[in-house]
Amino acid sequence: MYFRPYIEKASEWLKKQNIDNVKDLSRLTLACDLWGIENHYAAKLIYKKRNSSWNNSVRDTSRACSSLANIGIIFPDTEEWLLNQKTNDSWNKDVYNTAYALIALSDMDVSENIGCNWIIENYGSYWEHVGTTSLVITALVKQEKLLSSKHYQNFIQNRAEWILSQSDKDGGWSYISTSNLAIQALMFAGYINQLKPHIQWLLDNFNENGYWGYNNKKVIATAWSLMTLAMYNSYKF
Numbered sequence: 001m002y003f004r005p006y007i008e009k010a011s012e013w014l015k016k017q018n019i020d021n022v023k024d025l026s027r028l029t030l031a032c033d034l035w036g037i038e039n040h041y042a043a044k045l046i047y048k049k050r051n052s053s054w055n056n057s058v059r060d061t062s063r064a065c066s067s068l069a070n071i072g073i074i075f076p077d078t079e080e081w082l083l084n085q086k087t088n089d090s091w092n093k094d095v096y097n098t099a100y101a102l103i104a105l106s107d108m109d110v111s112e113n114i115g116c117n118w119i120i121e122n123y124g125s126y127w128e129h130v131g132t133t134s135l136v137i138t139a140l141v142k143q144e145k146l147l148s149s150k151h152y153q154n155f156i157q158n159r160a161e162w163i164l165s166q167s168d169k170d171g172g173w174s175y176i177s178t179s180n181l182a183i184q185a186l187m188f189a190g191y192i193n194q195l196k197p198h199i200q201w202l203l204d205n206f207n208e209n210g211y212w213g214y215n216n217k218k219v220i221a222t223a224w225s226l227m228t229l230a231m232y233n234s235y236k237f
Contacts, residue, residue, distance in 0.1 A: 003229045006206055010222055011037050013210025019219055020044070022054045026063035027223035033071045034230035042071060052081040058091050062100035069107040079108050089118040095127055099135040106142035113151070116143050120155050130166050131178045133159050134185035141188040160189040171201030176213045180224035184231060192235050199232055 011032075019025060025045040032039040045054075045064055052075075054060040065078055082101055091097035098115050105112050119136055127133065137159055140152040163182050166173060173179045183198050202225055206212055213221025 003203075003233055006203065006229065007035050007037070007226065009206075009208075009210040010212075010226060011035075014039075014219070014222065017219055022048055022057075022060040022064055024219045024223060026060075026067040027220060027227065030067040030070050031223045031226035031230065035226060042068065042073070046073070049075070049078070052077040058082070058085050058094075058097040059100050062097075062104035065104040066100075066107045069104070074108050079105070079110065083110070083112075086112075086115065089114050091115070095119065095122075095132060096135065099139040102139040102143055103135075106139070106146060109146065111146040112143060113147070116140055116152060120152065123155075128162075130163055130173045131181050133163060134178075134181035137163070137185040138181075138188050141185075156189050160186055160191055164191065164194065167198065170204075171197040172205070176202075176205060176221040177217065177224050180221075180228045183228050187231055187235075192232075195232065199229070202228060 014028065014032075019028065019041070022045065025041050025048070028039065029041040029045055031037075032041060045068065048054055049064070050056075054064045061078060061082055065075070065082065068074065082104060085091055085097075086101070087093075091101045098119060102112055102115050102119075116139070119139065123136065127136070137156055140156055144150065144152050144156070163173075163186060167182075168174060173182050179198065179202060183195055183202070186192075186195060186198075202212075206225075211218045211222045212225040213219075
């Protein structure tokens with residue numbers, strides 16, 4: 001698949017946007033780095049760091065740490081702050097806080113199997129949504145890479161198969177951001193050869209003006225889509 005026209009149009013569209021929140025800056029920092037797009041997002045993101053965190057928020061701090069770590073920037077004080085937010089076996093007994101924290105820590109090469117075990121032990125029908133399950137898979141795959149064994153493999157494969165079974169007939173999972181989460185999780189889980197129709201769905205949902213998504217979700221949807229295409233593009237078939 002040839003992605004360059006999509007990347008070029010998206011890059012031009014992003015240059016015209018006023019982007020200032022941590023979530024969007026974090027995703028765009030990594031997305032642009034993956035495609036070699038000149039940008040100032042990382043600098044703006046670092047400028048927003050206060051007292052070892054971003055907004056005193058586990059999710060914002062995790063997103064920022066993950067993106068910056070992937071471009072080679074790690075703040076030891078922020079890593080410590082994130083670890084200190086864990087209470088017993090999880091981050092506030094919240095699956096999203098815990099998954100985002102585990103992803104960030106793995107990107108900083110910090111193993112945290114207690115949090116992984118908490119997710120697996122507490123996973124149930126109330127978490128069985130494509131977006132939530134995709135975050136869980138991504139967290140477990142990334143953490144498992146720091147271990148010497150495939151400790152979470154059965155759970156990961158079971159949930160990946162479930163995500164594939166939930167795809168719409170046209171290849172997506174209803175929403176752009178949810179579909180990106182699903183495709184990325186499936187790539188992490190080793191399902192790259194099954195993803196061509198889902199990548200095509202993503203391309204088919206690109207707006208000719210240079211973005212993915214709708215309304216106030218266009219920036220984050222575009223960032224997620226750029227990340228997904230870059231990850232897919234990096235595989236050798």
